[in-house]
Amino acid sequence: MPNDNEIIDNIANKEYEFGFVTDIEMDILPAGLNESTIRYISEKKKEPEWLLNWRLKGYQSFQKQKLPEWQNFELPAIDFQKISYYAAPRNKKKYNSLDEVDPELLATFAKLGIPLSEQKALTGVAVDAVFDSISIATTYKDKLKELGIIFCSFGEAVQEHPELVQKYVGSVVPHSDNIFAALNSAVFSDGSFVYIPKGVRCPMELSTYFRINTENTGQFERTLIIADEGSYVSYLEGCTAPMRDENQLHAAVVELIALENAEIKYSTVQNWYPGDKDGKGGIYNFVTKRGICKGANAKISWTQVETGSAITWKYPSVILQGDNSTGEFYSVAVTRNRQIADTGTKMHHIGRNTRSRIISKGISAGEGNNSYRGLVQIGPKADLARNFTQCDSLLIGDRCGAHTFPYIESKNNTATVEHEATTSKIGEDQIFYLNQRGIDSEKAVALIINGYAKEVLNQLPMEFAVEAQKLLSITLEGSVG
Amino acid sequence: MLTIKNLHAEVEEKQILKGINLTVNAGEVHAIMGPNGSGKSSLASVLAGRENYRVTQGEVIFKGENLLDMSPEVRAREGVFLAFQYPIEIPGVSNINFLKTALSEIRAHKNLPPLDAKEFLRMSREKQKLVEFDAQLVNRSLNEGFSGGEKKRNEIFQLAMLEPALSILDETDSGLDIDALRIVSKGVNKLRSENNAFIIITHYQRLLEYIVPDFVHVLYDGRIVKSGTKELALELEEKGYDWLKEESREKATTI
Ligand SMILES: Nc1ncnc2c1ncn2[C@@H]1O[C@H](COP(=O)(O)OP(=O)(O)O)[C@@H](O)[C@H]1O
Ligand SMILES: [Mg+2]
Numbered sequence: 001m002p003n004d005n006e007i008i009d010n011i012a013n014k015e016y017e018f019g020f021v022t023d024i025e026m027d028i029l030p031a032g033l034n035e036s037t038i039r040y041i042s043e044k045k046k047e048p049e050w051l052l053n054w055r056l057k058g059y060q061s062f063q064k065q066k067l068p069e070w071q072n073f074e075l076p077a078i079d080f081q082k083i084s085y086y087a088a089p090r091n092k093k094k095y096n097s098l099d100e101v102d103p104e105l106l107a108t109f110a111k112l113g114i115p116l117s118e119q120k121a122l123t124g125v126a127v128d129a130v131f132d133s134i135s136i137a138t139t140y141k142d143k144l145k146e147l148g149i150i151f152c153s154f155g156e157a158v159q160e161h162p163e164l165v166q167k168y169v170g171s172v173v174p175h176s177d178n179i180f181a182a183l184n185s186a187v188f189s190d191g192s193f194v195y196i197p198k199g200v201r202c203p204m205e206l207s208t209y210f211r212i213n214t215e216n217t218g219q220f221e222r223t224l225i226i227a228d229e230g231s232y233v234s235y236l237e238g239c240t241a242p243m244r245d246e247n248q249l250h251a252a253v254v255e256l257i258a259l260e261n262a263e264i265k266y267s268t269v270q271n272w273y274p275g276d277k278d279g280k281g282g283i284y285n286f287v288t289k290r291g292i293c294k295g296a297n298a299k300i301s302w303t304q305v306e307t308g309s310a311i312t313w314k315y316p317s318v319i320l321q322g323d324n325s326t327g328e329f330y331s332v333a334v335t336r337n338r339q340i341a342d343t344g345t346k347m348h349h350i351g352r353n354t355r356s357r358i359i360s361k362g363i364s365a366g367e368g369n370n371s372y373r374g375l376v377q378i379g380p381k382a383d384l385a386r387n388f389t390q391c392d393s394l395l396i397g398d399r400c401g402a403h404t405f406p407y408i409e410s411k412n413n414t415a416t417v418e419h420e421a422t423t424s425k426i427g428e429d430q431i432f433y434l435n436q437r438g439i440d441s442e443k444a445v446a447l448i449i450n451g452y453a454k455e456v457l458n459q460l461p462m463e464f465a466v467e468a469q470k471l472l473s474i475t476l477e478g479s480v481g
Numbered sequence: 482m483l484t485i486k487n488l489h490a491e492v493e494e495k496q497i498l499k500g501i502n503l504t505v506n507a508g509e510v511h512a513i514m515g516p517n518g519s520g521k522s523s524l525a526s527v528l529a530g531r532e533n534y535r536v537t538q539g540e541v542i543f544k545g546e547n548l549l550d551m552s553p554e555v556r557a558r559e560g561v562f563l564a565f566q567y568p569i570e571i572p573g574v575s576n577i578n579f580l581k582t583a584l585s586e587i588r589a590h591k592n593l594p595p596l597d598a599k600e601f602l603r604m605s606r607e608k609q610k611l612v613e614f615d616a617q618l619v620n621r622s623l624n625e626g627f628s629g630g631e632k633k634r635n636e637i638f639q640l641a642m643l644e645p646a647l648s649i650l651d652e653t654d655s656g657l658d659i660d661a662l663r664i665v666s667k668g669v670n671k672l673r674s675e676n677n678a679f680i681i682i683t684h685y686q687r688l689l690e691y692i693v694p695d696f697v698h699v700l701y702d703g704r705i706v707k708s709g710t711k712e713l714a715l716e717l718e719e720k721g722y723d724w725l726k727e728e729s730r731e732k733a734t735t736i
Pocket of ligand 1: 492493495497515516517518519520521522523524533
């Protein structure tokens with residue numbers, strides 16, 4: 001009979017499932033970062049002058065900035081010159097239909113459970129797949145077009161809707177925001193672009209799938225979502241990477257803009273390679289995600305299930321500018337082995353009667369370390385603003401850690417800010433209780449975890465909630481029994 | 482069904498069970514009484530396979546097999562059910578989903594496919610009625626925020642759903658008011674059959690007025706010091722345990 005510690009060790013050492021490499025011919029830019037790297041990328045993508053200039057400004061900001069020092073973990077040295085900033089599958093012309101896409105690539109996404117052919121695609125989900133630097137396929141494009149919805153790769157949007165891109169890119173996350181955002185602005189390769197016209201409710205989930213394949217590359221995608229007045233969209237992002245001994249950098253930027261009465265729901269299931277059990281390899285996931293509720297009654301909701309990456313460092317945030325606007329953040333972050341997650345959110349209340357809700361569920365196993373870091377900021381004009389924060393930590397075993405850093409800055413005394421925090425352990429008693437009903441320890445842990453994370457999982461679109469539940473189970477399951 | 486022979490067990494190096502002998506046949510109800518700390522819950526824990534108890538001597542045969550060799554979940558699947566003295570809360574896990582998982586595991590063990598959703602719901606409704614369990618509690622998180630009495634009644638509802646061969650009820654009556662006690666007893670009586678057996682651990686004779694046992698045993702200091710029929714329970718109610726304590730002390734010194 002396995003004892004608790006064995007169960008926990010098994011859980012902590014479970015292997016990464018998506019660690020395979022796709023053998024495909026790639027155009028890879030040699031490692032290194034300077035102005036000509038940026039010009040090369042911009043030229044490859046046939047970008048207009050203004051965008052090149054914007055990139056170059058981003059590069060200047062990057063050069064001026066230092067790596068942050070306030071974090072609660074040791075940031076490994078990152079040699080930005082050792083990274084290749086562009087990798088794209090060879091045989092590159094623009095794909096007009098999926099038939100032209102390399103079958104090997106399609107097979108890769110199929111293996112990841114992301115069928116790209118429209119017939120096979122999850123019903124009601126339009127998918128954009130990004131392989132290393134390049135967007136491979138966007139499904140259901142025509143159907144969306146009828147409604148005036150634009151869902152395409154960032155590169156395509158630059159070509160076909162330059163006025164929208166120019167108006168909004170960098171408007172929420174300026175290129176000078178932080179060192180990784182600056183780097184992204186300089187070298188971003190692709191990503192997704194969404195525009196929902198006035199009054200349109202997007203009838204299906206929009207989804208992007210990111211895959212890092214090539215060695216020593218970074219992935220720097222940029223996502224821009226604009227929901228015009230009175231519109232609604234739900235967007236989901238998923239990601240995996242092969243197992244490699246070296247660390248790989250992922251520094252994405254996501255900008256959301258919700259105009260008056262618009263709503264954006266953005267969900268992430270992040271399962272980048274976390275490194276092996278001794279902490280070798282894995283993705284550094286340093287991402288800047290921010291949305292703005294620009295108009296009155298707008299709503300932005302972030303939901304994230306973070307199970308992967310060696311280091312996750314991200315704070316999806318909402319600027320609540322419009323009166324009566326709402327920001328939400330729902331998060332489950334799992335760390336095991338030597339994984340580190342420092343994640344949370346910032347809610348900037350600017351408009352009157354703005355509301356925010358933060359539900360954060362950290363799960364630590366093995367020697368994993370999980371930090372919640374949140375900022376609730378109430379501006380002088382944010383009369384009657386309200387925030388509720390609940391921040392729970394669950395520990396599995398006694399070598400892991402959980403930390404919370406909630407910051408509150410209020411400049412308006414009509415505001416209400418509530419904060420609740422709990423820390424609990426999966427108890428032997430809970431496992432035994434389930435054992436006594438015929439459920440083995442592995443399933444018991446999965447049940448307990450999913451129960452604990454339920455409030456967050458419930459926020460995900462149906463199809464993905466099931467996936468995420470399974471992902472949590474496999475992530476934490478040992479081979480007990 | 483169950484034969485316990487000379488069972489010795491310790492927890493944290495402390496000897497708790499000091500030679501238990503007990504035989505339970507199908508169709509029987511055995512009551513185990515005894516003062517606080519005498520080892521009643523420990524006996525239940527050892528039978529259910531709680532990890533921190535170490536069996537140092539003796540054996541337990543359940544349906545012809547060595548129970549002590551089985552993991553806790555296999556014991557459960559084989560038909561050992563423990564209604565806990567202190568049922569555990571598991572936040573976010575719905576009572577009904579938990580039961581569906583449990584039932585499927587038990588059925589899989591018997592090479593039966595899981596019940597389909599409709600069939601399962603039908604069964605759940607039937608059992609809710611049988612043990613008069615509140616339908617609202619069925620969909621709530623497992624024991625989360627349940628009152629003490631609701632937790633105990635949930636144990637009996639689970640018992641009804643999982644249909645075990647051997648049910649051990651550890652002080653299910655404590656914390657129940659008289660109405661709840663009557664309902665729980667009624668439920669247990671309906672679940673009694675020729676094919677199953679019950680071990681009912683209790684402090685009070687009161688419960689045994691409703692669930693009439695075939696045998697009553699008194700556990701004291703890790704041993705069964707006296708066995709009898711239901712009249713023994715009455716006698717204990719009247720005289721307390723002190724006379725037995727003396728009797729057992731005399732016994733212990735003569736050995
Ligand atoms: N985990 C434990 N560690 C140490 N002693 C224990 C533990 N569990 C029970 N005991 C001891 O075992 C004895 C029997 O307890 P228990 O079986 O709960 O008695 P009862 O159910 O008859 O009241 C008591 O002395 C109790 O303190
Ligand atoms: Mg007890």
